[in-house]
Amino acid sequence: MRLSWLLSLPAVLTLTSAVAIEKRDADFLSVRTKMHKDMSGRRGDPQDKYFHESVFHPHYDGRFADHQLGYRERKQALSNLIQTYLATMSDIGVETWLMHGTLLGWWWNRKILPWDSDSDVQVSEPSIQYLASYYNMTVFHYKTPRIPEGRDYMLEINPHYANREQTDKLNVIDARWVDTESGLFIDITTARYNNTHPSGEGMLSCKDGHEYRDTYIFPLRETFFEGTPAKIPFAYKEVLEAEYRKKALTLLDFEGHHFDEDKLEWIPVNKKYIAEAKKNADVKKAEEKKASLQEGQDKKKAEEQKALGTPEKQASVLQQNQKPNSNQAESAKPDGPKVVKQPTKSDQLPPSAQQDAGAQKTKEEETRLATLKAHEEERKVKESAAREEEKRKQKNQASKR
Numbered sequence: 374m375r376l377s378w379l380l381s382l383p384a385v386l387t388l389t390s391a392v393a394i395e396k397r398d399a400d401f402l403s404v405r406t407k408m409h410k411d412m413s414g415r416r417g418d419p420q421d422k423y424f425h426e427s428v429f430h431p432h433y434d435g436r437f438a439d440h441q442l443g444y445r446e447r448k449q450a451l452s453n454l455i456q457t458y459l460a461t462m463s464d465i466g467v468e469t470w471l472m473h474g475t476l477l478g479w480w481w482n483r484k485i486l487p488w489d490s491d492s493d494v495q496v497s498e499p500s501i502q503y504l505a506s507y508y509n510m511t512v513f514h515y516k517t518p519r520i521p522e523g524r525d526y527m528l529e530i531n532p533h534y535a536n537r538e539q540t541d542k543l544n545v546i547d548a549r550w551v552d553t554e555s556g557l558f559i560d561i562t563t564a565r566y567n568n569t570h571p572s573g574e575g576m577l578s579c580k581d582g583h584e585y586r587d588t589y590i591f592p593l594r595e596t597f598f599e600g601t602p603a604k605i606p607f608a609y610k611e612v613l614e615a616e617y618r619k620k621a622l623t624l625l626d627f628e629g630h631h632f633d634e635d636k637l638e639w640i641p642v643n644k645k646y647i648a649e650a651k652k653n654a655d656v657k658k659a660e661e662k663k664a665s666l667q668e669g670q671d672k673k674k675a676e677e678q679k680a681l682g683t684p685e686k687q688a689s690v691l692q693q694n695q696k697p698n699s700n701q702a703e704s705a706k707p708d709g710p711k712v713v714k715q716p717t718k719s720d721q722l723p724p725s726a727q728q729d730a731g732a733q734k735t736k737e738e739e740t741r742l743a744t745l746k747a748h749e750e751e752r753k754v755k756e757s758a759a760r761e762e763e764k765r766k767q768k769n770q771a772s773k774r
């Protein structure tokens with residue numbers, strides 16, 4: 374387990390190449406880049422509440438955004454959000470694990486549930502103390518193949534984290550990892566040892582009322598989520614079943630989506646989602662058409678040059694044509710379609726495959742998918758065994774009567 378984590382660490386680093394900017398305890402105004410109006414619901418909130426959700430949606434930070442994102446944009450933003458969060462925590466040595474809906478998404482296909490608009494993670498009490506002492510209001514700048522222009526993420530710690538009591542109902546979220554561009558965020562809650570729990574020692578309590586025996590959480594298991602190394606509770610299945618009931622782990626139709634067991638993807642079936650997904654697909658098609666048009670033109674030009682030039686010259690022409698931004702390619706067709714840049718295409722690849730522009734599936738990704746498939750198979754076998762058992766029981770009962 375340990376070894377595989379070590380091996381995969383460089384992969385995360387190349388994926389995300391983070392720069393921690395020393396802007397600690399910055400006021401949020403200094404990291405707010407484009408909003409001129411505060412859309413947070415602070416005015417309507419009780420005075421003692423620290424985090425304010427926006428007036429237009431509870432899962433957006435109104436200091437940074439004034440509207441909700443579309444289906445695909447949101448999925449992408451949430452994926453970037455969790456990838457950058459996990460990589461940052463790993464970098465600064467803070468142990469964190471997936472929880473709630475995010476853990477359920479992991480169960481199905483190691484991805485965020487497409488109908489979710491937030492993510493949930495937990496940390497231990499020493500971790501939140503450490504984050505509060507050294508990283509409050511730290512802005513991390515990330516450049517990834519999917520965010521070539523870079524993006525700032527901010528870690529904000531609720532000062533009420535020091536109050537351990539569940540009676541502090543206005544401040545059950547201990548910290549947030551905020552996308553300063555879209556306003557989307559990850560809720561970070563702390564699992565604290567509860568010394569007065571009636572069940573005795575080893576109980577963890579969160580301010581939102583969730584409780585766990587520590588052996589269900591620790592030792593954490595190492596895995597992948599959204600293509601990035603991640604950790605999950607030791608007894609993840611029991612934790613999920615306790616929170617969402619057994620059905621949520623097997624039901625293939627949920628929230629206007631159907632789980633495609635071959636593709637291992639939640640596919641929208643609800644009209645609203647389909648319309649949005651179709652819009653996205655049309656955009657994608659147009660992009661692909663553009664790209665292939667460009668490719669055809671490049672090829673034609675290369676052939677023309679080939680007919681003219683020496684072998685050496687040929688090679689250099691081919692090379693130039695492959696560079697999308699080469700001056701020659703631009704000037705050759707001033708009115709032609711704009712060159713489609715590589716990132717658009719690699720957007721559709723699994724994150725860990727994006728590391729090399731060659732878009733080859735990495736070994737890790739393959740292993741991950743293989744594990745996932747095996748896991749699915751196991752699930753199916755268990756389910757059919759359970760069904761058989763159920764039938765047998767019914768038969769027995771019927772024959773007794």
Ligand SMILES: *[C@@H]1O[C@H](CO)[C@@H](O)[C@H](O)[C@H]1NC(C)=O
Pocket residue numbers: 398399400401505509510529530531532533534
């Ligand atoms: C983090 O910084 C903000 C802004 O300065 C401040 O309001 C908040 O109390 C700080 N949190 C902690 C845990 O100190």
Ligand SMILES: *[C@@H]1O[C@H](CO)[C@@H](O)[C@H](O)[C@H]1NC(C)=O
Pocket residue numbers: 537538539540567568569570571578579584
């Ligand atoms: C400890 O557990 C009890 C029982 O669930 C709960 O009432 C109490 O608020 C918990 N204490 C803390 C500090 O979480």
